[in-house]
Amino acid sequence: MTDLPKSNDLTATWTFVEPGLELIIGGNDENAGVNPKMYMNVYSAIYNFCIKKSSSATSLSSNAANQSSLLVGGEIYKKLSGYLISYVKLLKKRPNETFLEFYVRRWTRFTVGAGYLNHVFDYMNRYWIQKERSDGRREIYDVNTLALLTWRDHLFDKNIDILTKEILEQIKLQRDNQVVDNRTLSVAIRSFVLLGIDTNDLKKPNLNVYIEKFEAPFLESTRQYYTSESAEYLTSHNVIDYMKKAEQRINEEETRETLYLDEHSKKPLTDCLNETLIVNHSEIMYKEFTNLLDQNQIEHIAKMFSLFNRIPSTLDPLAATFSEYIKIQGNKAIENLKNDYSNELNKNGITPTSILITKQIDPKQYIRSLIQVYKTFQDIVATAFQNNPIFVKALDSACRDYINENSIAKPNGSRQNSRTPDLLAKYSDTLLKRSKDADSTTDMSVDDIMIIFKFLTDKDAFEANYRRLLAKRLIHGSSSSEEAEESVVQRLQSENSLEYTSKITRMFQDVRASHDLRNLFKEETSKDLNFSKSIVPDFEPYILTEMMWPFNHTDSKFQLPNVLTPTFTKLQQLYQNKHNGRILKWQWSLCRGDVRANLSRPGKAPFTFSLSLYQMAILLPFNESESYSLGEIVKLTGLELNVISNQIAPLVKHKVLIQSTGSTLDDLYTRIKICTEYKAKRLKINFAGLVKNTEQKQEQEDTEREINDDRKMYIKACIVRIMKTRKQLLHNLLINEVIQQTHQRFSAKISDIKKCVDELVEKEYLSRNEDQTYDYLA
Incomplete structure (x- = not known):
């Protein structure tokens, strides 16, 4: 092992460690490395120097409390700082080497060496530097930070313009489909982040250098590049090709961002791309949108949406x-x-x-x-x-x-209520009515009803028309199935409210109650066998709640045929005994029945005619006589001539009855004769269904009147409910709240709301003030 220098000799210590530092930091031979033995010698020399000097200073001090202030490291720290400055200043690039290549090559080696230097001076970092910084000397840094700051101050800052320029040039070459070294770009750009050191707080991330020196120029160059390219591309390509190009460019930039940009650049780069590639050319794409819809180009529409979806504000147009x-x-x-x-x-x-x-x-x-x-x-x-x-x-x-x-x-911009609710109700009637032709409804479904119902503005009009047609299906027994009827009601209820279908629900309850009454009637009449023979077989009475069903009762002088009187009398008696005080109003025009007609040739089965009650009243007297005048039929039935003419027309047309030659059905003296032998291919014939519905127009008017009356009542209820809560309210605010509360049922007209307000003022539910406010009167 090489002899270490004297531990208290700064000059000898520095002379000993400097060659090792040269190898660690990467001197003239940047590929040369330090072996473990040399590394340990350098580490030990620095460690011994700091320990010895600190121990000597401590032995001279009698105050143990001041021992921490006698830690040594300032001399060797100054030597290291000077060495690093000299090292960085002497770095030179090779011939035929760009500054970017030189910078990345030396920076890569320098940062590795700085990390090792930090370990070599570990004792000084942990004691002397830590103590100096805690004492407020912010110009003292750990060795790694000192190395980075030295690089920044003496190489990076002085060459930053050319470094940024060459990075942007490489990015432009890459955008122009030329091959560049992604690693070189990544390392260079990463250095902007690493050199953003906050000297006041070394632990705090600082991107100021990256943002100001690289990100801002990068975004500007990106904006210029794509502004120019997109404008030029659109001059020679169509919008569809441009959208593909824009999508490709965006994907490329997102890849570039992942490879070597900092996370901070993600949003500003995205905004830049959105502006230059999408917003600036949005009008051209908007114009093409209609053509894409015409051609049903779903794929291209999806691509356009994908682009515009990057900027939510562009989706509205x-x-x-x-x-x-x-x-x-x-x-x-x-x-x-x-x-x-x-x-x-x-x-x-x-x-x-x-x-x-x-x-x-x-x-x-x-x-x-x-x-x-x-x-x-x-x-x-x-x-x-x-x-x-x-x-x-x-x-x-x-x-x-x-x-x-x-x-x-x-039609013609009419101000009347929309006919769509009425037509949807008729569509529902076709679907739910029993039909001989099953194929006619195969392409119809309840889902279709609910799709259109969802968009109706006048849902109350649909309910009124639907209920009118449902009533006929129920009393005539023409529904395809009770389950289908109730499933529609349930769907309507879930789509709107329980209150919306309350009348329809009550109608079903009435039908079930009527079935129970029919069973009771049969049970009571069967007790007297003699009396039961005079009762109409298969009699099906319907007792309906007047306010729930869409039928208007009109007083009539109609005379019930004698054969039906016992049934009528018995039913009234039975019902009055069960429900004392209730009043029955008979809807004769809705009654139907089957009559056996022995008009065929002898030996053949009789015909069965399905007739309205009025047709039955006209035909039954022919059991007593072969012919009558219309005036006599009027007296026998109590019906008006126009009603008889309408009811008798299908019987005459199909030659059950024969009118006198040259006469008309609107003349009281016209004679009507029963045929002696009726010919038809079918034995059962429905004449009731052939009666011209002269009441249809009246029904429509009654329905419209009911809708308007219900709307008027609903508006008044909304006004009273609002005013009861608010006590006082401005006119305009009241109008707006009423519109808001009624929109789920119908589109309330302002004129109708004003009329309802006036009526409530007259009835003293409200009082009107001079300042356009209303007060609620309890």
Whole structure:
């Protein structure tokens, strides 16, 4: 082992360790290393010097409390500082070597050597340097930090401009598809981070050097590069190619960021790319968006969304364009449907008019057209836009518009309520009604009903129309199944509220109660065998709650046929005994029955006619006489002539009854004769279904009146509820709150709200003040 220098001799100690430091730090021969023996000698020499000097100083001091202040290291620290400065200043680059290559080569060796130096001076670091810094001397650093600061002050800062320039040049070459050394770039850029040392707090991360000296120039050069490239690229390529190019560039920059940029650069680099590659050219892409929708280019739409999704603020204009496009396509689908229907009328020799087409449009075709548009764009939202909430909302808004405001729903811009709820109710009726042609409903489903229902602005109108058609299905027994009916009600209830379906639910309860009454009636009449013979067989009475069912009772002078009177009397008696005080109002126009008609040739089975009660009342008297005048039938039935004419028309048309030659059905003197031998291919014939529904227009008017009355009542209830809570409220605030509370059921008109407010003021629920406020009157 080489003899160590005297431990108290600074000159001898430094002369001994300097050659070793040269090898550790990487002197003229940067590839040369220090062997373990030399390393231990250098370490021991420095250690002995610090220990000996400190011990000597301690023995001279009689005060043990001052021993910590006598730690030695300042002399050798000064020697090391001077050596490092001299070393860094003498570094020179090789011929034909760029500064960047020289910098990375020497920096790599220097940082490795600095780490070893830190270990060599470990004793000084742990005692003397730590003590000096704790005493407030912030200009004293551990050896590794001292080495880095020396490099920064005497090489890095003086050459930073050329270093940054050469790094950016290499990055530009890489962007131009030339091969560069990623490791060289990574090491050089990493040095900006390592040299960002906060001398006041060595443990605190400091990126000031990196941000100011590299990141800022890098971002500026990136902005200039892509601004120029994107503008030039668009002059010779289409938007689709540009989107692919932009996506490629973004991916390249994200890879570059991972390879050699600091995490801090991620957001500013992303913002820079978003601005230069997307925002600056967003208008061009917006214009191309409609073309992509026309061509159903889902893949390219998804790519456009992927780019714009990087900047949330750019999605709103895209969503607005998307929403407007859906509205146009929805209205176009309705116009196509009208044109198809118009062409069909022309083929049948009927002159099509807008009113005729609108009134006679097939609900199934109409609803299917609406749904087809929705499903097309729902697929785009799911596939291309990944169900982004902005585009889901845009789809909902557009569907709500074209479903409620198209040229069939509101012909000629009508201010009347939309017809879509009515047509959806008819679509539901077709689906749920029992049909001979099972294939006619194979492409229909409850899901279709709920899709359109979700977008209805007038959900109360749908409920009223649906309930009107449901009532007929229930009392005529024409529903396909009770389970299907109740499943729709449950879906409507879950989509809206329990209160929304309360009347419909009560209707089902009435039907079940009527079935129980029918069983009781059969049980009671079966007790008297003689009396039971006069009762109509298979009699099915329906006792309905007047306020729940959409039927308007009108007083009638109708005379029930004698054959039905015992059944009628017995039912009334039974019901009054069970429910004392209740009043029964008979809806004769809704009654139906089957009659056996012995009008076939002898030896053949009789016919069975399904008739309305009015038709039964007209036909049954022909058991007594072969012919009657219409005036006599009026007296026998108590019906008005126009009602008889309507009911008798299908019987005359199908030659069950024969009218006198040259007469009309609106003349009281017209004679009607029963045929003696009726000919038909089927034995069971439904004449009730052939009666022209002259009440349809009246039903529609009654439904509209019911809807408007219910809305008026609902608005008043909202106003009173709001004012009861607030006590006093401004006019505009009251209007806004009422609109907000009613929007789930219907779109309340401001004029209707004002009328309701006026009525409540007149009835002294509210009082109006001069300052446009209202007070609630308890």
